[in-house]
Amino acid sequence: MFPDPISSGTPPVESPVSIDAHRQREIKWMALLPIVPPSQARKNKKVKRLLLEGVPSSVRYLVWCHLTDSKARAIPGVYAQLGKRQRVPAFSDIERDAKTYFPDQTQLHPLDGPLVSLLQAYLNMVPDIQYSSGLTSIAGHLLLLSPEEDAFWIFASMMDAHLRPYFSANTTQLEVDASLLSKAIEVNDPGVCKKLYVTFGIQPGDLARPWFSTLFVGTLPVEYLHRVWDVFLCEGVTLLFRVGLALVQCVRHLLLQATSEEAAMEYLVHPPLACLPSTADAFLNQALTMKLKDDDVRKQRVKMEAQLKRQTQSRTLSTNGPSGMQTASISLPKAS
Template sequence: MLPETRVGDGEVIGIAGLGIKGKVGRAKWKEFKALVLGGIPVAYRSKVWSECSGATALRQPGYYDDLVARSGADDDGLVMGQIQMDIHRTLTDNIFFRKGPGVDKLNQVLVAYSRRNTEVGYCQGMNLIAANLLLVMASAEDAFWVLASMIENMLPRAYYDQSLMASRADQQVLRHYVATVLPRLSAHLDALGIELEALTFQWFLSVFTDCLCAEALFRVWDVVLCTNDGATFLFQVALALLKLNEANLLQRDTPAGVYTYISHHMTEHAISIDGLMQASEALGRVVRRDDVEAKREAAMHAEREAMKTRAASVAE
């Protein structure tokens, strides 16, 4: 049972406020975080995710139903077309999406979100996030609000907009940490001329849905959704995956070998879920939120300046 918490038919009480009420609150928060790292019980996961992610606070009665019921006359045709294309190739090995109601629910959530957030609309990767939320949350509406909180409150601004600037900047930040934490692997990748960013970009954009099995993914999401450093934890998970696979990656002596291994085999070689979580948490001593945010902002600033330079050269 979660500490000082009652999770039943009613609301989840007090979890989101832990850690903000003096020494006792901070002590309870540390205890709660330790339990989160060990995995939230399946029976409680949906309600705890809603509370801790901020989805419960965002929720407005009737709002989701209104979005779903809209006529669609004002929808962006390109966005709707991309959603329709992607929902039929999402989690096709899962019977809920292959033969069950999953496709319709996924379409409903993604269309509703595109209407809520026209600046983002829809971006590939969001289909995988929403689909996995549907496997956990009690309803499509619950999944919608957690998706909204992830995009709007937890991940950096501009992560899913048309420029993808923040998500691309995060790949430069990750590459810096790889050079610092895994210098042998970093040198090996450089020697082979491999752009790690091209391989890890989708990890971040899909919040690891495209490279972790469901059990491991939900353990990672327990931390991402239920602690106040979710966006930072993504770097810890990425580095942990690379660290746990470093020996195998160093044995690949061609670019094709490395690309194939990272794309298809990163979680196949005796990596336990507990081991991944422990390795990820240990990297919190190296990967600090303020450092990540500073590096991300520096990368985004450099990209903006480069864009200005390119625009000026074209205008001449």
């Protein structure tokens, strides 16, 4: 986990002092990135310290490349070759969701535009992935910051390192994380937990899915979202639990007053801006200080996932025999 969390951040209107601090952070990042190998960046104390200080938008895509080690994954010519394959079944859904999630970013809408091209390539490369709009929302935000091919490899790295199980036909990982999230909410706020899961009967997956499978796109303002992603790419899925707990805390008074499941879910998935801390750094600080033992979450994830997989495999074998077992696949073209 990170060291002591940051204090609340930059004022809304940048003063000469904050502009100078921004430039100093930019200089620090440009000096640090060449000397810390990407494969070691997520464990480097200097990188973590700079992440807490902030990531200037001018270098954010470079920092994300570094944290995901996406350059090492990139195979020359593969992205172009993937784009030449036949259209994936979700093609029209991607086009629709691009307009829904990014109505003002018209460069992402065309059938031959970067967003459709990126997801077309990825779904051709990893055919076992089940399409959902969360893929479009995540890929679209990467494209707003990164050149298309770089965004593709960052996206592929994020998926493999953290997110791919959320989009599998096997829902084990989402079930595990939804259960762990509900337990974390109970530990932090038993009253809210009872209201959500007992009084309203909300299923754990109904809350975890719109948060985790979109990385909070559509829930958090863009500046807040990018600060969460800065740290997520270093810390991994445990940060998603922290962000969820922080959001519950932000809208707690509304949840306790809510009279329906629909109202409660609306507050959680689309929290009123007035309920959030005034800056992105202040929100990140709130998330980092939530009561949660990251190592315990990691251990419980592994334990519960293994248990669920054993149960699922037993059911599959008893129903279909050994031939019913499936493994994840990747379909890469030959590099040109």
